[in-house]
Amino acid sequence: MKPAPFDYVAPSTVEAAIEALVAANGEGKILAGGQSLVPLLNFRMVRPAVLIDINRIEGLSFIELRGDKIAIGALTRHRALERSQLIAEKLPVMKAAMRHVAHVAIRNRGTIGGSLSHADPAAELPMLALFYGATIVAQGASGRRHIAAEDFFVDALTTCLAPEEIVVEIEFPLLAHDGWGFEEMSRRFGDFALACIAVAIRRGGDVLDDLRVAAMGVGDTPLRLRMVEDQLRGAAIDGSMPERLAQLVSASVSPNSDVHASADYRRHLAGVLAKRALTTALAAKA
């Protein structure tokens, strides 16, 4: 298939890109890596009047340590995240996740801003944004606003971005945790996940001082499982804890059935992955 006709502009500043979005009056689309948008264009599932290519805007691709946060520019490619020493040291769960994002050719082009804005419920970076408690910085005609990841993802493939807003950067707070685990299951390596779980823990002696759990592939948006976290925070650490987490996670998600897997399978899988992830996290300091 070929896309429906569209105009194309390639502005060199964020401000000019926003002007183009405003001028398009809801009919404009940002083009970043094109790895999700171009297939949608080719299948004519989206028919924008104008494509606004942001790849020539300087200063949108960076990974920086700023105090207790890592700031990442919206045009930073998946491959850059995968290969960054700073990400490996400071956001190790992101490092572990990136090799699960599609294939190298796609990771060479796909961007973090595009992945978050596309908001696929089975995509790794939206889940990581929730897991780390990231803040998404969006710029529009009236300036910048900071959006908590938990407010950003509204539904499958839907965010709270206004039509004339552009994601410019994302801030990831560093976690003060001492063990983590990341587990994903897909039919073939590189496919979108059937289910995925990220876990981080902080121990206080034999007690679980803090726990963070995020999931994806098991709902219309990625999920931070705060109720599960609350039930295990402060609990004594013993050999039954991974199984307790598995049961809590399975009971707290409501996946949909689709051609890839039934809801029951995904619910069970989420529990199995949670158990594995917590076992790994606990082993880190054993």
Ligand SMILES: Cc1cc2nc3c(=O)[nH]c(=O)nc-3n(C[C@H](O)[C@H](O)[C@H](O)COP(=O)(O)OP(=O)(O)OC[C@H]3O[C@@H](n4cnc5c(N)ncnc54)[C@H](O)[C@@H]3O)c2cc1C
């Ligand atoms: C075969 C295949 C397998 C894949 N598997 C996976 C996978 O396993 N996991 C995964 O996470 N992803 C996967 N992807 C998607 C890939 O990671 C995409 O790169 C990503 O979802 C979108 O990033 P992009 O930069 O290519 O965005 P684009 O395709 O350019 O844009 C996607 C959407 O976001 C909007 N947009 C882009 N940038 C911005 C911005 N800065 N501000 C506002 N709106 C913006 C666009 O207008 C468009 O609506 C796969 C893709 C393919 C083709």
